[in-house]
Amino acid sequence: MSLRPQGLKENWSLAPLTSWLVGGPAEFYLEPQSEVDLREGIEWALSEGLSIQILGGGTNVLIHDSGVRGLVIGLRRFAQLQNQVVDGELRLNVLSGTSKAELLKVFLKHKLEPAVFLAGLPGDVGGGIVMNAGVAEALRPREFVELTRSIRVWDWSQGQIQERVQRREDLHWDYRHCRGWQPGVIVSAELAWPFEPQDDVLERVRKANQVRLTKQPLDLPSCGSVFVNPPGDKAGRLIEAAGLKGYRVGGAQVSPKHANFIVNVGGSLAQDLDVVIRHVQAEVQKQFGVQLRTEVVYLGEWPH
Numbered sequence: 001m002s003l004r005p006q007g008l009k010e011n012w013s014l015a016p017l018t019s020w021l022v023g024g025p026a027e028f029y030l031e032p033q034s035e036v037d038l039r040e041g042i043e044w045a046l047s048e049g050l051s052i053q054i055l056g057g058g059t060n061v062l063i064h065d066s067g068v069r070g071l072v073i074g075l076r077r078f079a080q081l082q083n084q085v086v087d088g089e090l091r092l093n094v095l096s097g098t099s100k101a102e103l104l105k106v107f108l109k110h111k112l113e114p115a116v117f118l119a120g121l122p123g124d125v126g127g128g129i130v131m132n133a134g135v136a137e138a139l140r141p142r143e144f145v146e147l148t149r150s151i152r153v154w155d156w157s158q159g160q161i162q163e164r165v166q167r168r169e170d171l172h173w174d175y176r177h178c179r180g181w182q183p184g185v186i187v188s189a190e191l192a193w194p195f196e197p198q199d200d201v202l203e204r205v206r207k208a209n210q211v212r213l214t215k216q217p218l219d220l221p222s223c224g225s226v227f228v229n230p231p232g233d234k235a236g237r238l239i240e241a242a243g244l245k246g247y248r249v250g251g252a253q254v255s256p257k258h259a260n261f262i263v264n265v266g267g268s269l270a271q272d273l274d275v276v277i278r279h280v281q282a283e284v285q286k287q288f289g290v291q292l293r294t295e296v297v298y299l300g301e302w303p304h
């Protein structure tokens with residue numbers, strides 16, 4: 001039997017830990033700050049027979065109103081970043097809860113292009129890898145895969161923690177998804193980019209932030225784009241063409257500013273967001289014969 005980890009919370013509200021500000025509590029919640037804390041949390045949950053879910057920055061999840069059973073491990077304080085120039089590359093070793101904003105600062109300091117890519121990308125490094133987060137603009141890099149050299153994973157599926165390191169080439173990187181490392185948790189990552197400083201990087205970061213402010217409803221809680229773009233088209237274009245901008249259920253609304261954003265205009269339930277998501281999918285399917293797939297990850301016990 002493992003000791004109950006220090007700082008373990010019970011019935012802990014998750015809504016404030018998500019960018020949509022919705023969802024019920026975690027049965028148990030832990031915020032490790034070190035690998036020792038993380039290990040203790042996982043081993044305790046295993047000894048109690050509890051399921052384990054990982055929450056990064058919470059910017060791409062829809063948590064059920066009834067919450068999440070078992071242990072939720074929140075990684076927002078699981079942060080550390082080291083960097084050095086090796087063989088003409090900037091190499092970074094980061095714990096997975098390090099925010100993309102921290103990463104941006106390092107690239108900006110060295111005037112390297114990934115700063116432009118990271119401008120306005122919320123969440124943590126781990127979430128960025130899991131989602132292969134990326135931007136629509138033709139930037140370099142454009143997706144997390146291009147920055148990632150390797151990841152270190154802890155897998156507990158055999159009843160105890162097993163560590164493995166996987167190189168970028170060992171993983172399957174798709175549009176907004178990375179497979180081949182599951183199950184488990186991404187503990188850390190090694191990132192790299194050619195050390196080729198450019199003088200206009202700060203100016204380009206400012207412009208990228210400005211463009212996001214103009215195009216996206218950043219004044220309201222959201223999870224960014226809800227649907228992945230179908231091949232050859234844009235989810236936002238299809239939703240707008242279906243006449244769904246402004247469509248609202250409870251506190252959940254298809255943003256009048258950007259149709260692929262569903263915003264919490266106040267007091268939304270997770271259920272409201274899910275109803276809007278499924279209505280949008282049904283309408284776009286009916287009108288254009290296109291099946292929109294969600295980018296957002298559902299956590300908790302959803303019936304679908």
Ligand SMILES: Cc1cc2nc3c(=O)[nH]c(=O)nc-3n(C[C@H](O)[C@H](O)[C@H](O)COP(=O)(O)OP(=O)(O)OC[C@H]3O[C@@H](n4cnc5c(N)ncnc54)[C@H](O)[C@@H]3O)c2cc1C
Binds near residue numbers: 055059096187223
């Ligand atoms: C305003 C706004 C704008 C956005 N713009 C973009 C954009 O331009 N491009 C884009 O791609 N995305 C965008 N997003 C979506 C989101 O920010 C990204 O997908 C982000 O990379 C998710 O990271 P996160 O840390 O918040 O992950 P979370 O939402 O916490 O988690 C996402 C998934 O990853 C899993 N996970 C997280 N960390 C780990 C880990 N260390 N080990 C194992 N599993 C883990 C979680 O269990 C969950 O399944 C936007 C979101 C918002 C709110």
